[in-house]
Amino acid sequence: MKKIEAIIRPEKLELVCQALEEVDSPGLMITEIEGHGKQKGLTQQWRGRKYKVELLPKVKIEIVVNDQDVERITKAISDAAKTGKIGDGKIFVYPVENVLRIRTGEKGELAL
Numbered sequence: 001m002k003k004i005e006a007i008i009r010p011e012k013l014e015l016v017c018q019a020l021e022e023v024d025s026p027g028l029m030i031t032e033i034e035g036h037g038k039q040k041g042l043t044q045q046w047r048g049r050k051y052k053v054e055l056l057p058k059v060k061i062e063i064v065v066n067d068q069d070v071e072r073i074t075k076a077i078s079d080a081a082k083t084g085k086i087g088d089g090k091i092f093v094y095p096v097e098n099v100l101r102i103r104t105g106e107k108g109e110l111a112l
Helices: 010-022 067-081
Strands: 002-008 029-035 042-046 049-053 056-065 089-095
Touching: 002 010, 002 067, 010 056, 010 067, 056 067, 067 089
Parallel strands: none
Antiparallel strands: 002 056, 002 089, 029 056, 042 049
16 A cells, blocks of 8 residues: 655646645645745845745645555646646655554455
């Protein structure tokens, strides 16, 4: 099992959720976050003054899937979230040792 963690632009959330639905993704968790990558935020101008925004709004999507579904899910997220510009985000894939469904006591892949 793997945990897919995707950091995307907030305005792409709806498209990503639709793409995940189309590929029969299991459940997901969404968290609103702030952060920056290599660009270290951005500089904007307002009323003639420049100011730096260091932490940009992002959305984190977390999904736990079977190993064979990783490529399909990450491709759906990437295709839906991509604008081709700096700040599109990243996708991380982590190993998951075990899962336990609290309600039924099921473990492992059965709990997904």
